[in-house]
Amino acid sequence: MVYAAKKFINNPNDVVTEFIEGLVETYPGLQYLDGFPEVKVVLRADVSAEKYDKVAVISGGGSGHEPAHAGYVGEGMLTAAICGDVFASPPVDSILAGIRAVTGRQGCLLIVKNYTGDRLNFGLAAEQAKSEGYKVETVIVGEDCALPPPRGITGRRGLAGTVLVHKVAGAAAAAGLSLEIVAAEAKCASEMVGTMGVALSVCTLPGQVTSDRLGPEKMELGLGIHGEPGAAVVDVQPVDVVVSHVLQQILSPETNYVPITRGNRVVLMVNGLGGTPLMELMIAAGKAVPKLQLEFGLAVDRVYTGFFMTSLDMAGFSISIMKSDQSILDRLDAPTKAPNWPVGTDGNRPPAKIPVPIPTSRSTKSAESQSRPQELSQQGRILEAAIQAAATVIISLKDSLNEWDGKVGDGDCGSTMYRGATAILEDMKHYYPLNDAAETVNEIGASIRRAMGGTSGIIYNLLCKAAYAELKANAKSEVTPKHWSEALKSSIASVSKYGGATAGYRTMLDALIPASQALEEKLSAGEDPISAFILSAEAATTGAESTIQMQAQAGRSSYVSAEILATVPDPGAMAAAGWYSAAARAVKEQYESSS
Template sequence: MKKIINDSSRVVDEMIEGFCFAHQELVKKIDDYRVIVSRDIENQVGLVSGGGSGHEPAHAGFVGEGMLSAAVCGEVFSSPTPDQVLEGIKASDNGQGVLLVVKNYTGDVLNFDMAKELAEMEDIAVETVLVDDDIAVEDSTYTAGKRGVAGTIFVHKILGAYARQGKTLKELKELGDDLVGRIKTIGVALTAATVPEVGKPGFNLKADELEYGVGIHGEPGYLRETLKTSKDIAKELVEKLSQSFTFKEDGQYGVLVNGLGATPLMEQYVFLNDVKKELAESNMQIAYTKVGNYMTSLDMAGLSLTIIEFSGTTEIAALNEEVTTPSWG
């Protein structure tokens, strides 16, 4: 295992320290907690997200004006504890309540729910939006139901814009639940991620193999086969996504190509070009595109494809709004 680290048991803490130093004008760390908060908490509903580390820039990279109020960092691929989440909630509350954006993993769901109960005991109103956009499999490792993956970033961005507009906690909860139902994601892996404390890849793929549907923690996918061209991969993923959508010729859609950590932007843009050609056959209107590393899996080679069906122009405008965060460019 080759990693630029010191002590594998200290990776998360040292990463957080470096992150906060690099972006000290935007964020700060709560003392004694793995919680990163915006230096400018707005007079609005607070937005808190988080989960296991190893998915950077998610979630800390999206803390700041216009997106998240706070991000809570667990150990690598492990949920943050309820007390950590509670501190994030308390730091984000301006008296208008806090919305939790939670990816659907058993540990995250349990610990964020427990933190919600603790916050309500301190008279903080809290609601939760659960993201389960991964259509590859259900009831996989760590998960009851579908997994939450890169589509979570669209939720952060759109709800962040709505919170800035002054939407209430109740409104954000309703909008978020509706939004999640129109976001679908599926991924492909060429190599597995290596967790520092484990020291070896989470699964093995031969040099000429890929696996469709792998999760962001290395959970099993639905098909392993010989390496394909970008064009063939795009065809497979678009076909799977089309089974979850009824693509409408007059509908407007957004596309996110998300790198999983070790796939160069060159390859991501090649893949997007092939996705564009596949989607053109459906006569869909692609109103928004985003390419880059947003929800990674350490050093996994591969990518995911997310499609969002817009309910109107307000969501497109929300995605295009400028924000002040470390990682939304």
């Protein structure tokens, strides 16, 4: 019998919220935004946007990496941290709430780890904040030295070295420097650091079964902080050998990951990934310093050893090396009250939580206008059936999608899609104006943005936004099959523009692009619309299944070897094909029953 891993938790869906509650009770200098369950933002208790006269430094990402990122909120480091669900990028609304809560006239710097979901969500939030009048700069950190470039469009992952960038930027902001200078210092620091991790076990997500991917005598080199497969699985080696390999990988002149050469000064960080005893981390640090000095000819200015950016309960560690000079050291040595660099409190205890700030320009809908009409038109009934069928299929696919994603990603595709589907079914009962197709699509996007998070959430939100704009502009009365075809084409173009993927990249677009092409082709040829829809659904399924033969060029799967990818199809493509096909069948059944 298979059991979920034992954890000291309540409901797995509540772990992030309950972590934040414990954090702010432990450290009186921190608060969190209260008001909407999907907004999980930790911020300095001594900062308010109206009065703050320095650059705000904001970071964040998926939870499960504690103490990153919330543990680095404090004077001299981060002004706010945005917490997504476990291993899932925080939604745009959370990021915007954090920006609005702490950003004053000097603006804010967003420090973002290089993952597709983080880039998309923080990027969209930055653009929205700029449209509201905020000054915003963004620095992307990608310092992974485990995998050789290039990695498709994705690039190098952001790892524990990001924490060093937080410290540099936070100290520069505390010194009263301008947004442009703070951003420039953070960017420079991000280009001076390299990181590589090793692990003896993979991590276990709350409420899920522990993976047995690594046997008792194996270790993985370059394992990702979300449990993604690394560069190689090898026999367990003594820590001396492991440390030498990691240092060589980071500092090798052939790869040229970091601009560090013999005679330079460096900072060393040995970071535990969650399940490694401090004793073992100290042993690794003790071996790394003389190797850096004697074998690589480097002067080690600072050594930081401990837990900086973990991966839940993963047994392993990472090593980060940053090129240093006196200006970098001044930033790293500058005082901070961030709890985990190091713990700093003054005993004052303001309220633990404050309300989520609402943008002044935000219009509010009355309960009456949000309610769905009592009488549905034929179009409304068809749309209702299609949404119901699509969401229900996604719910049924949860475990299969998680299983596939566990082999090529971080194992949460099904859970993420499940959250979106259940939110859609619940919101449809109250808020979707089903007689208005465009507005219904827009409301679906709002449900997804609120509930899903991660890369999938922002991509599906982009899909809905583009489809809404197309339908609103061109479908003045009843929405025709041609309108739906153009809306699908616009959605695909939007996702490709912002996400960078296209056909053959092993993403959800490998299901949607064939569907769109087939639908347009069949309608142009005069095919019956229902038949055209069914045939396009078949094209979506064929396209999704064909991803098993593709090498990923986007997303976390781009870090996975071709051998592993060839064992399963892309879970995102299979999910897209699933809901699209279910919607097509539902539309066909509705037309047949009404004729």
